[in-house]
């Protein structure tokens with residue numbers, strides 16, 4: 001059982017921002033910031049790595065349009081568009097979704113911070129990343 005599949009099937013109510021044959025966008029129940037929206041494929045796929053390209057591209061295309069619409073209508077100063085993949089990355093619902101999180105100022109309820117970290121040998125990192 002998947003809570004987002006139940007939302008897509010209208011078994012669980014949601015606040016629908018956008019819907020087409022492949023994609024559903026709803027208000028996130030937590031509203032981390034005002035207007036926080038989730039964009040998900042109607043097909044059940046666990047995350048961005050496991051998903052087929054068509055599902056990802058359909059969601060990204062809708063997320064791009066909605067990000068612009070939401071920023072305009074909420075008068076936000078910016079927006080984070082992100083997807084969490086895997087428990088270690090904070091994914092709590094195993095159905096691919098993109099968060100659209102309008103940003104108002106540095107004191108709003110979300111903090112994405114790139115902390116100081118040890119220097120890396122980029123040549124070595126590149127070798128690992130490219131496999």
Ligand code: AMP
Pocket residue numbers: 003012014026027028029030031038083084090091092093094
């Ligand atoms: P993540 O942690 O990236 O998997 O995000 C899951 C998101 O789903 C969280 O931000 C939750 O607030 C949101 N969520 C969970 N249940 C519901 C629901 N019934 N309706 C809307 N959003 C939900």
Ligand code: ZN
Pocket residue numbers: 002003004005006043044045094095
């Ligand atoms: Zn699902």
